[in-house]
Amino acid sequence: MSKALKCTCLDCGTIGRFPADKIDAKPKCGKCGSWLITGKVWEIDLETLNKAARTDDVPLVVDFWAPWCGPCRMMAPQFTMAAKDMAPHVRFAKINTEEYPNASQRYNIRGIPTMALFKGGKEKARQSGAMQSPQIKAWVSEKA
Numbered sequence: 001m002s003k004a005l006k007c008t009c010l011d012c013g014t015i016g017r018f019p020a021d022k023i024d025a026k027p028k029c030g031k032c033g034s035w036l037i038t039g040k041v042w043e044i045d046l047e048t049l050n051k052a053a054r055t056d057d058v059p060l061v062v063d064f065w066a067p068w069c070g071p072c073r074m075m076a077p078q079f080t081m082a083a084k085d086m087a088p089h090v091r092f093a094k095i096n097t098e099e100y101p102n103a104s105q106r107y108n109i110r111g112i113p114t115m116a117l118f119k120g121g122k123e124k125a126r127q128s129g130a131m132q133s134p135q136i137k138a139w140v141s142e143k144a
């Protein structure tokens with residue numbers, strides 16, 4: 001039996017579980033039926049972020065950003081590319097700190113864009129400043 005991995009459904013916030021060796025088999029959320037893992041970047045709210053940050057075994061990279069931030073907008077396509085390339089082993093999400101100002105407070109974000117990497121219920125690393133897709137991937141691979 002392969003170890004079960006916990007992974008929060010980033011669409012409905014339900015905590016899903018699947019065997020680690022099925023990570024390539026498009027595991028689905030038992031509640032809403034969404035895929036738990038895709039190569040897309042999810043737009044998440046603070047409640048979902050909190051849940052995933054303290055629960056997920058699958059590494060989750062979160063981009064704290066805001067629409068008024070030029071470097072954030074420049075990084076967005078790079079982040080999207082990294083998300084696609086690193087699926088299904090890493091998930092990528094972004095949270096709009098203008099819409100959820102409490103997110104910056106809760107995670108002590110001092111400048112944006114800031115990426116934080118969560119895994120196993122803990123924050124493993126964070127990095128501020130816009131990066132290109134290869135740098136993002138190298139950083140995630142090193143820290144995850």
Ligand SMILES: [Zn+2]
Nearest residue numbers: 009012029032
């Ligand atoms: Zn769901």
